[in-house]
Amino acid sequence: MLSFVRRGTRLQGKQLAAWERLSGHYLVDVPRASAATSVDPEARFDAASAFGRSAPLVVEIGSGLGDAVVAAAAAAPEQDFLALDVYRPGLSDLMRKADTAGAPNIRVIEANAPDVFATMLVPASVDEVWMFFPDPWPKKRHHKRRLVSPEFAALVARVLRPGGRWRLATDWEEYAEQMRETLDQVAEFSAANEGADGWSPRFERRIETGFERKGIAAGRVIRDLTYVRR
Numbered sequence: 001m002l003s004f005v006r007r008g009t010r011l012q013g014k015q016l017a018a019w020e021r022l023s024g025h026y027l028v029d030v031p032r033a034s035a036a037t038s039v040d041p042e043a044r045f046d047a048a049s050a051f052g053r054s055a056p057l058v059v060e061i062g063s064g065l066g067d068a069v070v071a072a073a074a075a076a077p078e079q080d081f082l083a084l085d086v087y088r089p090g091l092s093d094l095m096r097k098a099d100t101a102g103a104p105n106i107r108v109i110e111a112n113a114p115d116v117f118a119t120m121l122v123p124a125s126v127d128e129v130w131m132f133f134p135d136p137w138p139k140k141r142h143h144k145r146r147l148v149s150p151e152f153a154a155l156v157a158r159v160l161r162p163g164g165r166w167r168l169a170t171d172w173e174e175y176a177e178q179m180r181e182t183l184d185q186v187a188e189f190s191a192a193n194e195g196a197d198g199w200s201p202r203f204e205r206r207i208e209t210g211f212e213r214k215g216i217a218a219g220r221v222i223r224d225l226t227y228v229r230r
């Protein structure tokens, strides 16, 4: 079950120009299995060769328009950032913003995140996984499309190093509760939700994106969660 319905992939104008100019530096080539967002199970992400160095690695799932990861990467040049999304126009914007902000320490992968986590990322190679405002799929019949599940948690546990962190945020209260109930029961993680009512304090490196602003404007409460790989 996919967590997304793919929107357009055709780029035009500024987005096409940015893609052509910048993908040589930022975009990681992905051999596909079948679908356009799939990953050949034999493919591996070699961080040292992709970034040309060895540095702590943060993987962001669902970067959207890229604002959060670009701000974080510009503020932490000593770390490497891998952004995953299936939304090509968003990835193009991300690359343009990274270029403008002076954040060469980002790479992007256009693929379905569970495929990347299942086989492409090397076990215990990631320091942090970030997942901010994943699609909430509010209708009950769509809940099975939500990314956070015991099965996906096992894939995240596979790639995080011991002591590594999975940070999540959502403006959808009922999804926040589902995330917490699900992840509290995953043996590979210990909860580090030390703020009020068992949520995490706001992650200080997470900037406010348009998605968060919309949630706040609609009167929703933002929940952060943090889990540590045992």
Ligand SMILES: C[S@@+](CC[C@H](N)C(=O)[O-])C[C@H]1O[C@@H](n2cnc3c(N)ncnc32)[C@H](O)[C@@H]1O
Pocket (backbone or CB within 6 Å): 002, 003, 004, 061, 062, 063, 064, 065, 068, 084, 085, 086, 087, 090, 111, 112, 113, 114, 131, 132, 133, 134, 135, 209, 210, 211, 212
């Ligand atoms: C609601 S947006 C949030 C974007 C961004 N994190 C923010 O806070 O502004 C969710 C993003 O997750 C992406 N997404 C959903 N399912 C995905 C999957 N299976 N693999 C990769 N990206 C996915 C969507 O394309 C979309 O860009």
